[in-house]
Amino acid sequence: MDFLEGSVFIYLFIFLGKILEVTVATVRVVLINRGEREKGAVIAFFEILLWLFITGTVLAGFQEDIIRVIVFAIAFAVGNYLGSWLEEKLAFGLSSIQVIVPEGEVSDELVKTLRSNDYAVTILKGSGKDGVRDLMVLHLMRKRIPTAVSLIKSSLNNAVIIVNDVKVAHGGYIKK
Structure with a gap:
């Protein structure tokens, strides 16, 4: 030089x-x-x-x-x-979103909204301080996180949303 x-x-x-x-x-x-x-x-x-x-x-x-x-x-x-x-x-890689919402009609509508936007959703039942809860689990490409979170917030603004990084996932449905 x-x-x-x-x-x-x-x-x-x-x-x-x-x-x-x-x-x-x-x-x-x-x-x-x-x-x-x-x-x-x-x-x-x-x-x-x-x-x-x-x-x-x-x-x-x-x-x-x-x-x-x-x-x-x-x-x-x-x-x-x-x-x-x-x-x-x-936004390389995969993530997992967990959504905790009250069980019921609002939860069902949120699942329909997410699935109609090509998000795979698994629902588990849980018990929280204020009663029965639905725990929704989504695995998705990291690039899709902002859209998913926006859909969740627009359907239910008091949902608990947790986002985690995922190193490896096998099987299931993940839209690229």
Whole structure:
């Protein structure tokens, strides 16, 4: 990177490169944690190339130019933020939603609404502080969570809604 030495472009290279590297690393970790090992491994190859170039550029001249270290650290923080934001937008993987509602007509209507929107719903009976409850369990792609929660809230605004990540699911009905 000698051609960048002595110019403001070295800081821009470090800043943008580190943001990209950390963002990619965040997505890689999420993919691996969700069982997408092959995709994670491919991303890891590009991540380590970025890391070597960026970190090498910082280490090569940090004693004479401490601003490189500061730019590197700021970009690391920004990359973490952007990586988590990107992962949320991509919404890889599966989730489970549990909905606790009073048993009865309102519960039946909610099940019909969810099923008519291609959500698989399993209903269990339970007992709560205020009486018999229906516990609805939905397994779905994470991208579909906002729509499902919106449907639930519009049908029954006092429903208890719990969302969990699911690592692996076998069988059943999950609309992609």
